[in-house]
Amino acid sequence: MTTPVPGLPLRDELYLLAHNDDTGQPHIHRQALALGLAGAVLIDLVLAGRTILDNDDHPAGEQRVKMHIDRPVGDLIADTALISLRHTRPAPPLRHWLRGFADDLYERTRAGLHAAGILRHTSRRRLAGLIRADTYLPTQTLWPVIARARLRYLADGREQPDNHTAALAGLVVALHLTPHLFLPDNTTVITTHLRAIAHQHLRPVRDITAAVDAAVGDLATATYR
Numbered sequence: 014m015t016t017p018v019p020g021l022p023l024r025d026e027l028y029l030l031a032h033n034d035d036t037g038q039p040h041i042h043r044q045a046l047a048l049g050l051a052g053a054v055l056i057d058l059v060l061a062g063r064t065i066l067d068n069d070d071h072p073a074g075e076q077r078v079k080m081h082i083d084r085p086v087g088d089l090i091a092d093t094a095l096i097s098l099r100h101t102r103p104a105p106p107l108r109h110w111l112r113g114f115a116d117d118l119y120e121r122t123r124a125g126l127h128a129a130g131i132l133r134h135t136s137r138r139r140l141a142g143l144i145r146a147d148t149y150l151p152t153q154t155l156w157p158v159i160a161r162a163r164l165r166y167l168a169d170g171r172e173q174p175d176n177h178t179a180a181l182a183g184l185v186v187a188l189h190l191t192p193h194l195f196l197p198d199n200t201t202v203i204t205t206h207l208r209a210i211a212h213q214h215l216r217p218v219r220d221i222t223a224a225v226d227a228a229v230g231d232l233a234t235a236t237y238r
Contacts, residue, residue: 024053028122029157037148040193045229047115049188052225056180059217066217077104107224161194168206183211183222
């Protein structure tokens with residue numbers, strides 16, 4: 014049975030899966046990915062017992078993000094999220110928090126992966142040397158390959174999903190990244206399997222994933238206004 018890559022947060026795996034291994038280009042719009050990364054940060058905090066979703070005191074089932082245990086987890090981005098919740102009153106609505114925390118999260122996640130030696134920075138000149146293009150590529154293809162393999166094993170029924178991988182499956186589906194997993198099976202079938210796996214796991218994780226899906230939909234709608 015495979016296990017999650019030690020020390021790699023959910024957002025980092027999602028970032029790697031959302032980029033082409035050879036070119037470093039994102040498969041989806043950066044703003045949409047940033048919303049997924051914010052969801053991944055919050056899911057990790059929920060799984061670590063640091064935050065909860067609460068709708069008891071608010072109308073129409075509006076979920077809000079609340080601090081549960083005010084103790085750092087030792088991860089810079091996750092601890093920044095906790096600080097944002099510590100100083101926000103009243104507790105922010107889930108989708109509002111995702112949109113706010115997503116701001117510059119793409120760049121912060123990339124910088125963290127670069128500092129950890131998981132991404133390397135390269136640059137090249139384009140248009141007869143007039144434009145410099147910066148690219149970030151995995152230092153080892155092992156990182157995204159392991160994440161893809163875990164999702165494949167889940168879809169094939171060869172593993173029982175842990176909460177981390179089930180959450181990754183849900184976010185991959187929400188961001189429409191399934192076609193970029195390079196799996197041999199029909200994309201629709203894989204998507205259906207991964208969605209079913211994610212739906213069977215923790216309710217807060219499903220709610221966060223659904224909020225990411227809705228926020229990405231809002232972003233797409235705004236683009237066409």
